[in-house]
Amino acid sequence: MYNFLFYLLLEVLGVFFLILSFTVIVIYFVTMIMSALELRDHLRRNRFADYQDIITSPIAPGVSIIAPAYNEAQNIVQNAKSLMSLHYGKFEVIIVNDGSKDNTLEKLIEAFELEKTNYAYNYQIDCKTVRGVYKSRNESFSKLIIVDKKNGGKADALNAGINISSQEIIACIDVDCILSHESLTRMVRPFMEETNRKVIAVGGVIGIANNCDVQDGMVTKYRIPTSLLGRFQVIEYFRAFLMGRMAWTRINGLMLISGAFGFFNRELVLAVGGYFPKTVGEDMELVVRMRRYMEEKDIPYKVGFVPDPLCWTEVPEDEVVLSRQRNRWIRGTIETLQLHQKVRFNPKYGVMGMLSYPYWSLFEKSAPIIELLGLLYTIILILIGDFSAFYFIALYAMLYLLSLLVTSFSILYEQIAFNNYKEKDDLKNLIFTVLVEPFLIHPKIVLWGLKGHLDFIKGKGGWGQMIRTGFKKSEDRKKFEAETNS
Incomplete structure (x- = not known):
């Protein structure tokens, strides 16, 4: 009886x-086709676009850039200046000092002539408790707002910035990211x-800025x-980005927007x-909750995606950090x-319920477990002598x-579109x-995914320590190369 059940289980697993x-093969081919069509349409729409019109347009929405900062004293001043130099008509930069233990706040106060205001903060x-809101005495820095609060993590810091924001659109970014002027x-x-x-x-x-030259x-x-890891x-x-998220955008099924x-x-x-x-996936969770809200209110909506390389960040090249x-x-x-879970296979939630949620459950969440089961299945077949090497x-x-x-096509997309x-x-x-x-x-x-499960x-909660080495500036690279050649 047990042998019968064992072999029946093996047959089921095999099927x-x-x-x-x-x-997987079908999904990959469909993804390649849909992403190619979406990228093509995007390039056509933007071929003759004049983005200067948006900068000067009176109907263009205002943007509140919110950047949480924790122990960023080394680069916080340069990062703030970079954000304030973006080309746009109506925007504000809100840096949230999330209870830094270093002198992040002091550096900002000194560099931008900040003073504490009597701002009536609305929760x-x-x-977490906001200890103060700072503005500059210098009109040149009028776009800058600094919020000092008790430490509560990235999501809590973003919420503090959202509370004080005043524009129609909020841009949530990592403070150490490099943004294109456009x-x-x-x-x-x-x-x-x-x-x-x-x-x-x-x-x-x-985009990945490791080993790139960064100036101003x-x-x-x-x-x-x-x-190799980089x-x-x-x-x-x-x-x-150029394949997966473009394809999901095509059918308005995107469930994830990068927190950076x-x-x-x-x-x-x-x-x-x-x-x-209370989640370490606050970026994905917010998008899903917003989509649920729109579906439940029966309001037509869209989650968009722009495939242009507009943001650059440093990625970990150390195995432990990665x-x-x-x-x-x-x-x-x-x-x-x-x-x-209410969304899963629920037609009330449209594409998200019937396609996006099942896909993320099977191919994103469960992928490491499925691959482990596949390995164990292969080992068992070898041990019982029922293994077909050819198959x-x-x-x-x-x-x-x-x-x-698939990977070659994604590289091809980048070369054709942006090069x-x-x-x-x-x-x-x-x-x-x-x-x-x-x-x-x-x-x-796969191993890291299994450990995550x-x-x-x-x-276990928390983010884990993310160690960054910092971007290498152009002048630093030239100096380094000169010393090496000599």
Whole structure:
């Protein structure tokens, strides 16, 4: 009896993995087609666009840029100046000092001639106690607002900034990100284009600034990172942004906007209660909650995405730091999906309920577990002598080649649309990374995902320490190269 059940289970698992493999193939091909169509349409729409019109337009929405800061004394002044130099008509920069233990606040006060105001702070969204609101005595810095509060984490700091914001659109960013001068004009355009639907949020591409030249708050020379882990993240971001999110935007099924660079309708954010501080996936959770609100109110809406490289950040090139990041991502995904289980396969929630939620559950949340089960299944087949080497090699080769195809197309999309990486060596190194990624890096990603599941079961919270080395400025690079050559 037990033998019968055992072999029946193996047969069921075999059919499951076979169906899953072909499902993955179909999804990848559909994703490539939809993302290509969406990218094509975007390029056509923007071919003759004049973004200067948005800057001077009296109907262009105002933007409140909110940047939480915790122990950022080393770069906070330069980052604030960079944000205030963005090209846009009506915007404000709100930096939230989230209980920093260093002299972040003192550096800001000194650099921008700040003084504490008698601002009557309104706690529209719950957040930790605000100790003070600072404005500059210098009219040159009139766009800058500094909020000093007790430490509560990134989501809590964003909520504090939302409470004090005064513009129609809020732009939630990481304070150490580098934004293109055109980032505001390009990101607000989707809010202005739609007439029959309400645009509730817009996401943008995150570029990787490791090994790039940075001068005066701008990326002046694009290079891929020198490490294998850094190059892997370049192609991973290509797949995620230029392929995955573009495809989901095509069918208005996008459930995630990067917390490093997201624009939201302020009125709606207030209506749903702001960010949820008790999850490490606050960016995804807010988007899902906003979508639920619109679906339940039966209001036509859209979550937009701009594929232009407008925001650049440093990614971890150390395995320990990268593992913490991926651990946090998987825990945030699990938390969000559990908080919004009502959406799952619920036709009331349209594309999100019938396609997006199931996809994220199976291919984002459960992917590490499924891959582990696949490995165990293969080992069991080998042990009982029921293993077909030909079938295994053929299936693995097919999925490997599919992976190469998808990643190659994502690199092709970047080259056709933006062509930031012009050096031949950069492309050669990216192609090499594509070839070795499934063998050298993907197994580690699976292990980190499994640990994220285990940590979630244990109830582990928090972000983990993210260590950044900082961007290398152009003049520093030239000095370094001169010393090396001599």
